[in-house]
């Protein structure tokens with residue numbers, strides 16, 4: 001097992017630029033044109049063999065590595081490095097036929113068929129063994145090839161299969177529960193089985209949480225989410241063991257899909273040398289598209305404690321898997337690529353190099369479109385970006401400093417989304433506005449797991465931190481006591497790790513720190529708002545939720561207007577020890593939330609990087625005594641940007657940037673700051 005948190009000896013040869021390369025879909029004469037065009041586009045790295053299992057092992061135990069040998073040597077001869085996949089992402093038809101029990105089963109008990117991709121049960125022994133065997137063969141054969149830069153393990157785990165209800169999963173779940181609880185008494189206690197007569201007398205009575213008449217036991221469901229995360233993680237670890245067992249020493253990663261919340265990415269990051277993301281913001285969101293991926297990039301960087309991550313996949317323009325797939329207008333691909341670099345990526349890569357002529361993703365865009373490279377708007381933009389990235393190697397391995405942390409855990413998301421709550425909650429939809437408020441104000445923020453070290457942060461923001469253990473609460477108490485500032489939202493500190501609700505008023509373990517108690521709430525209907533006014537007289541809308549607060553030492557900062565909540569507290573502040581704890585019992589409208597968080601940051605000596613409209617993104621990367629300021633205009637209008645006294649040289653155009661500038665639509669500046 002690798003647990004490689006600091007492979008300090010490995011340094012990337014430069015910022016990496018390229019994409020998934022699927023030469024097995026093309027005749028070998030096309031490969032020669034590919035490497036020539038790759039060089040023209042500035043490509044220095046490709047991800048290879050991700051879906052090549054059927055070509056590499058056409059029959060059980062019969063391997064054909066000849067074509068892969070030739071393409072790896074060809075890429076090497078042209079100076080192109082390789083992320084070599086273990087090729088295990090999609091088992092070939094013979095595999096599913098030979099091991100029908102390896103196919104996953106849905107919530108209605110129906111077994112899936114092959115014919116698409118990712119058709120494996122996370123607990124299938126035959127899949128686990130087959131994948132590890134192929135990963136080992138790949139590592140044995142190519143582990144010492146000088147072109148192989150890293151191992152790309154599997155692909156987009158849990159993109160389609162994040163749960164399975166087969167008998168094998170049921171039996172494995174029972175074993176997992178026995179290991180977790182030891183006794184049935186402990187399990188019965190944790191699951192609260194005295195409700196609805198669910199008390200278990202034997203392990204064999206425990207079923208998977210599907211096909212129930214109404215709400216499933218929520219503690220059982222939370223354990224099932226943990227179990228599935230652990231099952232899929234075991235597949236990843238099995239491939240890692242096979243790669244290391246074969247003696248391959250290159251760093252390795254697996255690519256996460258943007259928006260997939262079924263895997264605990266903080267836990268997974270412990271086993272990968274790099275975190276890696278496939279990023280597909282919807283271009284039809286226009287000027288807001290970038291905000292939907294900023295959070296995912298911040299998770300990637302934060303999960304590895306600030307180490308640069310890999311942007312492994314994005315689209316040059318369209319995808320093919322939404323109902324309506326709009327293109328990226330000229331300039332948008334470039335700004336979204338710079339966004340990844342700004343938030344800590346050391347690579348910019350695409351799915352895929354050459355657009356497929358057949359198969360389910362033939363309408364997904366690529367670096368080389370169906371019409372060819374000549375005269376192509378897409379290839380021209382790809383080549384321009386490739387040329388720019390070559391000049392930015394100073395960014396390599398620099399860090400994105402942040403003094404604000406947003407408390408977030410995947411377990412909390414799983415717990416929030418289990419039904420039978422006061423309202424159905426889409427966790428990301430509810431949490432992201434708090435992150436948006438910071439990033440649209442050009443305030444750098446890390447995503448901090450509540451078990452992580454809080455030192456280094458001056459402000460911690462806890463949106464909908466429903467699940468909060470006694471230990472996590474104790475560490476937050478000490479954070480505030482010793483001078484930190486905590487901003488906690490509604491529906492936080494409600495349940496422990498078993499999904500048991502704490503008694504005596506919410507937020508259970510932090511009432512004293514916050515100086516208040518919540519004993520009722522009103523979830524708002526879609527489109528319904530409440531109104532509140534702060535002590536400065538500013539009026540704003542309250543969205544999603546209204547907590548009914550009782551103050552016990554906290555100071556009133558804003559109160560509701562109208563209805564039965566008229567005059568009741570909406571936002572409060574409490575001095576506790578040397579620090580402050582704010583409570584925001586609703587979601588203020590976006591502009592108010594942004595101003596509130598900016599004000600709290602400024603009071604803590606944390607300042608915005610820029611003065612600009614919310615659609616202008618800013619980020620800082622720091623290293624070797626240098627500071628690099630990214631300024632990205634995601635808007636389709638020219639923007640006036642105030643650098644707030646900063647100045648320096650733009651690395652892209654080599655021009656001097658003063659303390660104000662006019663930034664054209666989709667304009668980017670990358671300023672090496674002068675002190």
Ligand SMILES: [Zn+2]
Nearest residue numbers: 121164166169
């Ligand atoms: Zn299964």
